[in-house]
Amino acid sequence: xxxxxxxxxxxxxxxxxxxxxxxxxxxxxxxxxxxxxxxxxxxxxxxxxxxxxxxxxxxxxxxxxxxxxxxxxxxxxxxxxxxxxxxxxxxxxxxxxxxxxxxxxxxxxxxxxxxxxxxxxxxxxxxxxx
Numbered sequence: 482x483x484x485x486x487x488x489x490x491x492x493x494x495x496x497x498x499x500x501x502x503x504x505x506x507x508x509x510x511x512x513x514x515x516x517x518x519x520x521x522x523x524x525x526x527x528x529x530x531x532x533x534x535x536x537x538x539x540x541x542x543x544x545x546x547x548x549x550x551x552x553x554x555x556x557x558x559x560x561x562x563x564x565x566x567x568x569x570x571x572x573x574x575x576x577x578x579x580x581x582x583x584x585x586x587x588x589x590x591x592x593x594x595x596x597x598x599x600x601x602x603x604x605x606x607x608x609x610x611x
Contacts, residue, residue, distance in 0.1 A: 488527065491519045491523055522588065525587045529583070529586060530587065533586075537550070537580050537583065538550045541554070541557060557573075561573070582595065
């Protein structure tokens with residue numbers, strides 16, 4: 482499931498904007514900021530998405546057994562919906578939390594709740610090592 486258009490679609494939109502309106506962009510700070518934000522998001526996705534997807538897949542295999550990522554995602558949703566996986570299952574909750582953090586690290590890395598969650602996670606990991 483994608484929450485926004487594919488990277489190539491976003492880059493194409495920025496390229497069209499810059500080609501058509503970029504020369505007169507000095508008067509359009511908003512459009513320029515949007516274009517820069519899109520390019521930054523796409524760059525983060527290109528750098529981070531493969532690792533995030535691999536981590537998600539490994540967690541789902543551990544939770545549900547072997548299978549393709551899309552199939553396991555569908556199974557997870559079905560098992561939550563039919564009650565096979567309980568809403569308080571610690572392994573499922575940890576999977577959802579980590580998958581969400583990976584997604585937010587790409588979409589909104591400056592989001593304050595994300596930054597706080599990462600700080601708590603880092604503190605917890607340091608305490609476990611001590």
